[in-house]
Amino acid sequence: MTEFQQLCYKTLKEKVPAGKVITYGGLAKLINHPNAYRAVGSAMNKNPFAPEVPCHRVVKSNGDLGKFAYDISLKVKRLEEESVLVENGKVVDFKKICI
DNA sequence: TTAGTGACTCCCG
DNA sequence: TCGGGAGCCACTA
Numbered sequence: 001m002t003e004f005q006q007l008c009y010k011t012l013k014e015k016v017p018a019g020k021v022i023t024y025g026g027l028a029k030l031i032n033h034p035n036a037y038r039a040v041g042s043a044m045n046k047n048p049f050a051p052e053v054p055c056h057r058v059v060k061s062n063g064d065l066g067k068f069a070y071d072i073s074l075k076v077k078r079l080e081e082e083s084v085l086v087e088n089g090k091v092v093d094f095k096k097i098c099i
Numbered sequence: 100t101t102a103g104t105g106a107c108t109c110c111c112g
Numbered sequence: 113t114c115g116g117g118a119g120c121c122a123c124t125a
Contacts, residue, residue, distance in 0.1 A: 004122065024107055028121090039121040041106045046123085060107065067106040075106095 001048070007031045008043040009053040015099065016057045018082040021091055022099045023061045045069050051078060063094030 011030050016022050022030075024037040024044075033039070044055045047069065056075040060066045065086065068075040076086045085092035 002122075025109095028107090033121075035108090035119085036121045037107050038105065038119090039107095039123080042104090042122055043106095045106050047106095055106080058106075061109090065106090069106070 004031075004033075004036075004039065005043040005046065008040055009047065009049060012053055012055065012058065016054060018054075019084060020097050020099055021057045021059050021079075021084060021094070024058055024066070025061055026099060027058060041066075054078075057082075057084075059091055059094070059098075063090045063098075065089050065091070 008027065008031060012022070012027060015030055016027075024040045025034070028034055028037045028040045031040075040058070044058055047053055047055045050070070056068070056078040058066070065072065065075060065079075079086055079091070084097060091097070
């Protein structure tokens with residue numbers, strides 16, 4: 001567990017409530033590493049706290065779900081449980097619910 | 100120590 | 113509007 005990873009998870013839990021999503025780039029900005037979006041992806045990939053840390057709320061900048069370390073359908077399921085609609089692998093009303 | 104990898108993003112044609 | 117390529121950062125072997 002690195003400091004960077006802890007920062008990612010902590011920020012995600014504190015800043016992204018249920019029913020909202022954030023982009024990898026957006027999360028990178030929140031932790032003051034605006035160019036570290038790739039590293040954010042790596043951190044999410046190694047997330048040892050799923051589902052405590054809501055890594056399923058992190059999506060790509062165009063509204064795509066991106067990938068998921070386990071089963072992508074699980075990511076969709078968790079999002080829908082939080083009233084986030086997913087269609088064709090994309091977040092519906094992405095611009096409205098993206099932080 | 101270094102090179103390779105990846106849940107990405109941005110720019111340009 | 114869309115696709116390809118380059119760049120970015122942290123982690124791992």
